[in-house]
Amino acid sequence: MSQETQKKKGLFERSTNRRQFLKMGCQGVAGAAVSMSILKYFTSSPAAAGVPLADGLIIADPNQCTGCKRCETVCTTFNDGKAHPYISRVKVNRNYNYGLDGPRYNFQDGDGQFGNFKIIPEPCMQCEHPVPCVEVCPVDAISADDITRARVVDQETCIGCTLCTQHCPWEVITVDPETNKDQKCFLCNGKPACVDNCPTKALDYIPWRDVANAVKRHRALG
Amino acid sequence: MSRLGGWTGKILRINLTTGDIWTQDTMEYKDFIGGMGIGYKVMWDEVKEGVQAFDPENKIIVGSGPFSGTGIPASSRTNITSLLPTTEKHLISDSHMGGHFASELKYAGWDVIVLEGKAPDPVWVRIEDERVTLEDAGRMWGQGIFEATAAVNSIMGRDAHVACIGPAGENQVPMSVVMTGTSHSAGGHGGVFGSKNVKAIGVKGTGSVLVAGDREEWKQLDSEIMAVIGSNNQHVVPNSPQPWAEFHHPRSRWTGRPGLYWGAADPPVETGECHPEDKNSVGFRCHKAVFDHGPVAEKHTVRMGGCQSCPIRCHNQLHIPKLEEYGYSANVANTCVGWFSPGGFMIKGFYESEVEGEAAMVTRSLGAQVADDLGVWCNYMQIGRIFRYGYENGIFKEVLSEEEYNDIPWDKMEAGDPAFLIDIYHRIAYKQGEISHIGDGTYWAATRWGYGDDFWHSEPYAVWSPLGFPRHHAHETAAQVGALINCMFNRDAQCHTHVNFTGSGLPTDLQREIAEELWGIGALDGPQNYTAMNRSKAVFAKQSIIRNLLHDSLTLCNWMWPMQVSPLKARNYRGNTALEAKFFSVVTGEHKTEEELDLDGERMFTLHRALTVRGMGTMDMRNEHDVIMDWVFDMDPDKEPFTPGTIKMDRDDMQKALTMFYEEMGWDPDTGAPTRATLEGLGLADVADELEEKGLLPA
Numbered sequence: 001m002s003q004e005t006q007k008k009k010g011l012f013e014r015s016t017n018r019r020q021f022l023k024m025g026c027q028g029v030a031g032a033a034v035s036m037s038i039l040k041y042f043t044s045s046p047a048a049a050g051v052p053l054a055d056g057l058i059i060a061d062p063n064q065c066t067g068c069k070r071c072e073t074v075c076t077t078f079n080d081g082k083a084h085p086y087i088s089r090v091k092v093n094r095n096y097n098y099g100l101d102g103p104r105y106n107f108q109d110g111d112g113q114f115g116n117f118k119i120i121p122e123p124c125m126q127c128e129h130p131v132p133c134v135e136v137c138p139v140d141a142i143s144a145d146d147i148t149r150a151r152v153v154d155q156e157t158c159i160g161c162t163l164c165t166q167h168c169p170w171e172v173i174t175v176d177p178e179t180n181k182d183q184k185c186f187l188c189n190g191k192p193a194c195v196d197n198c199p200t201k202a203l204d205y206i207p208w209r210d211v212a213n214a215v216k217r218h219r220a221l222g
Numbered sequence: 223m224s225r226l227g228g229w230t231g232k233i234l235r236i237n238l239t240t241g242d243i244w245t246q247d248t249m250e251y252k253d254f255i256g257g258m259g260i261g262y263k264v265m266w267d268e269v270k271e272g273v274q275a276f277d278p279e280n281k282i283i284v285g286s287g288p289f290s291g292t293g294i295p296a297s298s299r300t301n302i303t304s305l306l307p308t309t310e311k312h313l314i315s316d317s318h319m320g321g322h323f324a325s326e327l328k329y330a331g332w333d334v335i336v337l338e339g340k341a342p343d344p345v346w347v348r349i350e351d352e353r354v355t356l357e358d359a360g361r362m363w364g365q366g367i368f369e370a371t372a373a374v375n376s377i378m379g380r381d382a383h384v385a386c387i388g389p390a391g392e393n394q395v396p397m398s399v400v401m402t403g404t405s406h407s408a409g410g411h412g413g414v415f416g417s418k419n420v421k422a423i424g425v426k427g428t429g430s431v432l433v434a435g436d437r438e439e440w441k442q443l444d445s446e447i448m449a450v451i452g453s454n455n456q457h458v459v460p461n462s463p464q465p466w467a468e469f470h471h472p473r474s475r476w477t478g479r480p481g482l483y484w485g486a487a488d489p490p491v492e493t494g495e496c497h498p499e500d501k502n503s504v505g506f507r508c509h510k511a512v513f514d515h516g517p518v519a520e521k522h523t524v525r526m527g528g529c530q531s532c533p534i535r536c537h538n539q540l541h542i543p544k545l546e547e548y549g550y551s552a553n554v555a556n557t558c559v560g561w562f563s564p565g566g567f568m569i570k571g572f573y574e575s576e577v578e579g580e581a582a583m584v585t586r587s588l589g590a591q592v593a594d595d596l597g598v599w600c601n602y603m604q605i606g607r608i609f610r611y612g613y614e615n616g617i618f619k620e621v622l623s624e625e626e627y628n629d630i631p632w633d634k635m636e637a638g639d640p641a642f643l644i645d646i647y648h649r650i651a652y653k654q655g656e657i658s659h660i661g662d663g664t665y666w667a668a669t670r671w672g673y674g675d676d677f678w679h680s681e682p683y684a685v686w687s688p689l690g691f692p693r694h695h696a697h698e699t700a701a702q703v704g705a706l707i708n709c710m711f712n713r714d715a716q717c718h719t720h721v722n723f724t725g726s727g728l729p730t731d732l733q734r735e736i737a738e739e740l741w742g743i744g745a746l747d748g749p750q751n752y753t754a755m756n757r758s759k760a761v762f763a764k765q766s767i768i769r770n771l772l773h774d775s776l777t778l779c780n781w782m783w784p785m786q787v788s789p790l791k792a793r794n795y796r797g798n799t800a801l802e803a804k805f806f807s808v809v810t811g812e813h814k815t816e817e818e819l820d821l822d823g824e825r826m827f828t829l830h831r832a833l834t835v836r837g838m839g840t841m842d843m844r845n846e847h848d849v850i851m852d853w854v855f856d857m858d859p860d861k862e863p864f865t866p867g868t869i870k871m872d873r874d875d876m877q878k879a880l881t882m883f884y885e886e887m888g889w890d891p892d893t894g895a896p897t898r899a900t901l902e903g904l905g906l907a908d909v910a911d912e913l914e915e916k917g918l919l920p921a
Contacts, residue, residue, distance in 0.1 A: 063487050066505055066527050066535045069322075073293025073531055074444075076430070081437050083292045084430030085329065094381040096322065102380035103372040108551035112380075113404055114372065116553055117524045117539040177428050197444075199505030199533035 051134055054126035054149045056207040058090065058185070058192055065202040067096050067119040071194035078193045080176075080183075087174045089185035090194045090203070091122040121202060123194070124172045124185030126150055133164035133173055133184065141182070150187040158182045227434020228288025228809040229256070234332045234354060236347065238418050239278060239339030243354050248333045253905055256287025258316055258774035259826040260334050261303025265314055266829060266909065268338075271836050275307035276394055276417035278340035284327075284385070284423070285335075287777040291328030291431040291531075294805055295447055296779035298325040298530035300385070300402070304414045306712055307396035308601065308663030309689050313712040314833040316774065317400065317408035319385070320529035323425065324777060326383040330427030341419035344392075346374060349425040350382075359421035363392060366595035367401050374424040386422040387412045388597025390651040395661040397599040397650070405537050405555040406529070409599035410713060434811030443804055449499070450788035450797045452476060452726070453507040454536040455718065455781055458498075458789040459727035461513075466497050468791055471727030475536070476789075477509040484509070485521035486541045498789035504533040511538040514561050515586070518579035527555060534782060544584050545591065548641060556590040559603055564589020564643050566606015569613065573638035581638065589643040596651035601663060602714045604692045607683045608660050608667050609646070617671050618657065626655045665690030679852040686714070688849050695721040697854055698869050701752040702879040703745075705871060706763040709848040709880070710827075712834060718780045719766035724749075726787045728795055736787060736796065741765060751866050755875050760882035768823030772802065775826060825904040828887065828896050832909050835895050841918045843894035848880055890920035 072088035085093050096119055097103070099111020111118040127133075131151055134142045141157035142164060144150070153164075160180035165173045173184040185192075187205070195203045225231075226249075233246040251260045261283035273279045282304045289297040300323050306315035327335070330349050337347075344359035357377075362370040367388040374384045383402060390398035391412030398412030415421075433440050452458035453476035460467050461474040478493035493506040510526060511519035515538075522542050526535035537557045545552050565572075565586045572581035593600070600606070612618045619627060630649075634642035648654070650661040659667050664685060668677055677683050686693040686708050694714035697705040699721045708715045723746075724733065730748050737746035742758030773780040785797035803816040831843070840846050854871050855863075863872035884891045888900035897920050901910040913919040 063489070064491055064525075066525055068505065068528065068532055068535065069530050070293065070295075070533060073291075077293050077433055077440060077444075078437070080430075081440075082430040082432045083325075083329075086428040086430070093322075096381070097375060097383075098372075098380045103375045107372050108368070108553060113527065113555070114368065116541070117527065117555070178430060196502075197448075198502060200535075201502045 050129035051131045051144050051151070052149050053128060053208055054144070054151065054187065055190070056148075056187070056205055057126045057211070058123035058187070058195060059204050059206055060090075060121035060123055061202050061204070062118050062120045064200045065092065065119045065121050066200055067092065067113060068199060069093055069096070070197055070199060071121065071203060074193045074197045079188065084176070084178075087176045087183040089124055089172065089183060091172055092119065095120045095122065122170060122172055123203065124151075125170050126185070126187070127169075132167045132169060136163045136167045138163060142184075145186060145189075148187045148190045151184065152186040153182045153184055155181050225432055225434075227432045227811040228292065228806075230328055230331045230333050230429070230431070232332050233260075233334045233336060234349070235336050235338075236354070236356070237339045238337060238341040238345070238356070238420065241356055243356075246336075253822065254826060254829075255772070255775040255822055256290070256333060257285035257299070257301035257777045258303060258771055259822070259829075260285055260775070261301060261316065262314070262826055262829045262833060264336055265303060265305075266833055266836075269305070271839065273305065273312075275305040275312040275396075275414055278338075278418070280305050280414060280417075282337040282411065282414055282418070283334060284337070285775075285777075286324035286327050286333055287775050288333075288810055289776040289778055289805065291325035292433060292809055293531045294444075294778070294809075295451060296529065296532040296534065296782040297777060298322060298532070299774065299777040299779050300324040300327075300408065301774045301777060302400060302408050302411050304411050306410050307394075307413055308410065308665060308691075309712050310665055311837055311839075313689075313837045314830065315410060315712045316716070317410040318716060318774060319400065319402055319406040319408040320532075320779060321402040321406035322383045322530040323385050323402040323406075325530045326425045326427055328427070328431050329429050330425050331429050332425075335423065337418060337420060340417065344419045344421055346422040346424060347420065348378065349423065349427075350378065351427055351429060359419075362421050364389060367597050368404070368595050370422055374422050378424045378426055382424045382426040384422055384424045386597075387415045387420075388595060388651065390597040390599075390661065391416040392421070393651065393653050395598065395651060395653060395658075396663045396666065397601060397605060397661045398597050399594075399599045401594060401597060403555075405527075405557065405560060405594065407560070407594065407597075407599070409601060412597050412599065433809055435808030439808050443801070443808060446798065447785065447801060448501045448504065448533070449790060450785045450793070450801075451504065451534065451782070452787070452789050453478075454510060454534055455725055456722040456783075456785065456787065456797075457725060457727050458787050458795065460496070461727075464495065466495070469727060469729060473725065474727040475510065475513055476507050476727070477513050478503070478506045482509055482512065483520060484523045484525050486524045491525070501533075505535045508534055508536050510536050510557055511540060514538060514558065515583040516579040518577055518583055522583070524553075529779070532779065532782070536781070540587060542584060542587050545588055548588055548644065550588060550591045554587045554591050556587075556594070559600060560590050560594070561586040563600030563603045563606060564593055564647075566600075566603050567609055567643060567646055568635065568638060569606075569610045570636050571638050573640070585638070585640040585643070588640045589647070592644050592647045596647055598647055598651055598661065602692050602694050604664050604684070604714075605650075605660060607692070608664055611673055611677045611683060612660075612667075612671060615674075617673070621671050622656045626657065629655075630657065663690060664692070679856075681853045681857055685851050686854075687851070689847070697871050700724050700759075700762065701747050701869070702755050702759045702871070702876065703763045703766065705850065705854070705876060706760070706879055706883050707766055709850065710767060711830075716774075716780070717766055717770040719769050719784060719786075720762065722781070723786050728787060732795060737762065740786065740799065750869055752864050752869065754864055754872075755879040755882060757882055757886075760879065760886045763883055764886045765820070768820055768827050769802075771826045771830070772819060772823040775822075776802065776806070778802065821904070824887070825906065828889075828900060828904055829906060829909065831887075831889065831894075832896050832901070832906070832913060835913065835918050836916065839918070841890070841893045841895035841913075841920055844877075844880055844892070848894055850876065893920055895920050
């Protein structure tokens, strides 16, 4: 196994921790009050080589999400001229009914509308280098944007091969079945429409600096 | 052909008898827009008079519209049109539900579903984009709605949305619902699904709804709607004094305020100031749980919820551990009469609790959970009134066998024990014994058991019409306006255009000023200070109804739309009634003015009227249909109509009101039936021809 493959495998193994991460998220991620246990999954050394860090990332607070899914329609009507939740860069619908685990025999006690009412939005984490979607793209269609350094897809270059969707540890990249082009969060050039239009402040756009400060604050508080 | 904006362009046709599934072009029904409008057209063309609700010849039209799925606030409404079994002649009617079904149907590529025939065995309909199959529902038959929905999701995936009936629907109880999600029920047609052996419809889609017009205009309209939108029922002032608010009103559903929390969230979430220009707190404006249940509900509120695309969250999501003592989940969701109707059975009151309001909240929540799972409809709280009259007048003792009577745990009801609700709802849903005929609906139950005039004609039982439906924002809302609206349908009126306006919370003088601009001088009287009928009130009633029908066709929620007022002083509290037409133009790419869209509403409403004329076999709507029970005219015996302090109506004045209303609609002023000229003017010449052939067209 090559060194590169091993590196990717290490990343992909994190996807097995994803559920664990989101469950911790359910315990209350609000604004900059991000817990250490969560931050360790997406903080990075600013000195990381390769793809530069994005300016920030969108975080979600399941405690304040009411499942209206305006984020999904705003994301796509504002950016694509069509309401298309399937390609929305923030995912809520798939967790709306039963949370991350889907319907179980005791669904009344699980997450989601049919359970304890907890709805978990999933935004793009704008992963640190090495960025899985960037790494696996066979035509180098994904790169850091000049303005926000968000990981963006060049629509003309994308061939719709779905490798990025298969390898995104957060499962938040989708190939649009109507255009055969990959769609992922590009932070709306610095003013994410989903955050701007969430009626209950369940989404927030956090600069990486604030994330780092939250870590320091957390440490300072012991 | 270029892609349509708004519509998917496809109607899904399913013949349950043969199993045939085919596609029809939505544009064949373009003049009827969607949902309710297409429902009426299909019923007119394909289900003739004499067909009964549970006959295989009846059809069910499950409809979304061009707005559903677009993300326009409050646009994920599903309209269901079919014959209504609670009426004597099984007349045309509609049931409606919010939730996430209509939008998902659109993403799967379908505007409308038409079900016809009867499946030989229980089935559920599986829709995954263009793939549509009928699946065996044998194992789901008999399950409650929550379990059956989960069963569909376990097959289709967690992201599918499901419309489902419970045992009540399966057993063809006339008072039964179709439900989606945990709290969105469409009342009246659950039994029709059951009669066709259809347990559920599951849908998931990977497609989109195109916004055909200019994207910047779309964004601008989205911005405007977020500026004029208020709280639930478009109430535009808070219910408590706030620094930013010029007005407040204690009955407003804008209940969010500093110090009020979603108390069972972890950690609790403060609803806060909810400044009208802060679009990121719109979803905190309506803390409906404390509005419905009182302060006791605050600590039980996990959050608020509601429909896809709607920033106004009007459904309570509560955690009440005590429900587990009765064998039900502690997590319960509902809103408004979904809570109150079960309480209607508790005619001796609730058990004693240490915390004020807790017993009522627990009882209503348990009842909501039971009724929803079994799929029993309340017909706007009428179910409890049928029960109350039968019990208090000793009728049940006469009509039930001694064995059955003694088997019913009346002592629990007398003691205010919530467990009584589990018993009574099961009897209704499973058609157990004579008492289950409560589920037949007011007309059938009251006729079967010989209920007296004191039932039909007295205020406590709220019967509005001899057809058996109750008042629903009737003369207590804008006098003759609400009264006229309540006369026009075959079930309780589902129109909220007028009550949203009068309930907005704005001062009466300001309301009257805006009403004059919208409908004419004298359109709105002061509360309990009514005046005689005038033309403006007829215009107000007509506009209220046709917008209601438009909303159920586009689809939009008539609990929020139209935007007649706004919370902004900078707008002088004016809303924008042209927003539906503006959104229609940008979504479909086809320009329509407000007046043109309203004409579409008139077409639908006139077709509804024609369906009622044909269904009843008479054109004398004035004397056979638009009839109001006596209590409305005889209440407050020591007061005269149109004097301060009463909402009493006058019989002659109401006849004048009907005449003016018929004239506004272009219907025959004597009978209230549509005329040929009006029908032809609306593009319904074929309807005129058929009515004439049947002797039902006014000369």
